[in-house]
Amino acid sequence: MPGLRDTERIGVRELTYEVRKRATTFKIDPADYSCPALAAQLADAWIDYHHKAALKQSHVYRAAVRSFAKFTGPHLSKLGLDPADARLDDDRIDLSEVIYAWENHLTSRYDESSTRPWDLVSSVLTLIHHRAERDPKVPDKLRRRASAPPGFRKATGQSLDEFSNAERLAIKGAAQTDLRALEKRLAWGRELLAMGRDPREHGWMVLPNLVWAARHRILTTAAMREHYPRSSRGWPPELEEVRALGRQVGISGLLRGVYGLLFPQELDLHSFRVLLSLSMLDCTIEELHVLQIPDLEFGNHGVRIVQTKNRADRVRADYHLADSAVEEDEEPGELVYEGRGDWDVPGLLRRLIQVNTLTREAFTCEPFLFTAVENKGKTKVMRAGFARFSAPGRRFTHWIGSHTDADGTPVLDISQPHDSRRLRKTAKTTRVVALGGTLSDMAGDDHSIQVFHRHYAHGTTAHVLAGTAMNRAQQLVFDKVTAKPVLVLPEDQAQLGEPEFAEALGVAPDQGAALRDGELDMGVSNCKNPHDSPHSTPGKLCHVAPAMCMACSNAVVFVSQLPQQLLLADHIERMRLAMPPTRWHAVWSRQAKALAEVFEECADHIPAARQAIEDQELRLDLPLGMRTEYDR
Incomplete structure (x- = not known):
């Protein structure tokens, strides 16, 4: 110092x-x-x-x-x-x-x-x-x-939510319409320019001459005041039409309107800003805003963009493919704009450069992509410069409000706040919807999980997806907890191989026949598919039978299996005396409840089943692994 x-x-x-x-x-x-x-x-x-x-x-x-x-x-x-x-x-x-x-x-x-x-x-x-x-x-x-730190707590700021899908589509549609209108207006201006002559010699009331004067930058408020009356009543109709384009009254409106026929203004560039923000997922508003022509390198298949993020002190290059480079049998997804070429990132950037070509020829200005011609300041002289989108009447909210019907009623019903940063959040949450995966999947390559969680995961869409995922997980657990075996009565058992009975049971006819013939007997019940158990890894043989059979949706119970089920119920009751209550409830309570429901439905067959146990001296056959896993 x-x-x-x-x-x-x-x-x-x-x-x-x-x-x-x-x-x-x-x-x-x-x-x-x-x-x-x-x-x-x-x-x-x-x-x-x-x-x-x-x-x-x-x-x-x-x-x-x-x-x-x-x-x-x-x-x-x-x-x-x-x-x-x-x-x-x-x-x-x-x-x-x-x-x-x-x-x-x-x-x-x-x-x-x-x-x-x-x-x-x-x-x-x-x-x-x-x-x-x-x-x-x-x-x-x-x-x-x-x-010491400041004497008050730092505010966390108001978290911005993304636009809804309906709002996103409305904003995108309005931006595309505006872009087409801008290109049509500039094409008309170039036609007038070709017909124009110096108004100092050929008249100031001729529109092509005014366009010529704007191109050569001799059209100023001071010059127009010398040749135009204060009232616009005597103006030709075409000049009044151009004045309306300037969104101002009198000479100031005509000046802006004429220049607008050749050069885009800040409000015109919002359409490019919106469409690029929604399609360039890996680019922030800050990075997009300061892009210059030297930062772009076009190729046959797309464009390479060098992006600078000041907050992260990072410079990186990203390559964006043109839609025309997509394979013919590959349909454009949700994140790709309709059409081929002109609405993808390379196409939009080419069109943005094109609409500002005449600006760079007529004015001395830096090569920012977002360059606008405005009449800022007290002099009211039209100048080209960096479009900041922050001056009154030129912000994002003003662009949204500029879309009105014939009565002046806004046609875009967009939720507040009208903050351009919400476009970035909308693009990110669109990706969340497309992936619908884990937080690391949603974060992508351009964020850490922590950054995504702090700045994007609070959005309504992410919350809805998280709630849906939680409900789905809870439903799986609930289905597992409330799963019950299917009881097949003796008169139906012999017909399980027939298509209508097998379909009612939820199995194929060959599976129904296998159940009928006892080929899928798991001890205390039969199983629809032992290799697709909800308690085991799919594709592997169920390893928890018969302990968990009475709490499995795959289980099919025949009345002939009641003796084994009665023996299992007796075993469970013995375990009630041998195990701590909390442990017994966690391991055996569901099976005990399911067995009680089966016994209630088959109450008439219980005495015969008990007699069969005594006459045939039946014993419960439990695997050794089950005793070591469940009975301790």
């Missing part, structure tokens, strides 16, 4: 760094504030910290210095103190108390969901701490305050 007492020097503090690939200079003039010494010290700390911390940008630190200095002067004056005495290396004025008052001022000024107050206070504290590490004259109380 320069000399610690050098804040007495006079001069504007300047810092230059790159913003949107262009070197931009930012300034703080201490003389603009009634506490110039404090403002100068903080400005010096800002510049020094920017270089020492190797920051790429430091907008928030500059804004914090200006906000704090602007507040400090009037605040100290109200207290009867001289703002000129405020310094970081002097304790005549307690800056800790000033910071506390500033915090209260910011929290009352901004909405409770805004993160701006926390960012500003945190930035000033960082700069004071940076100064205190290098200047022993900084008071101890101010040092301690600078080492």
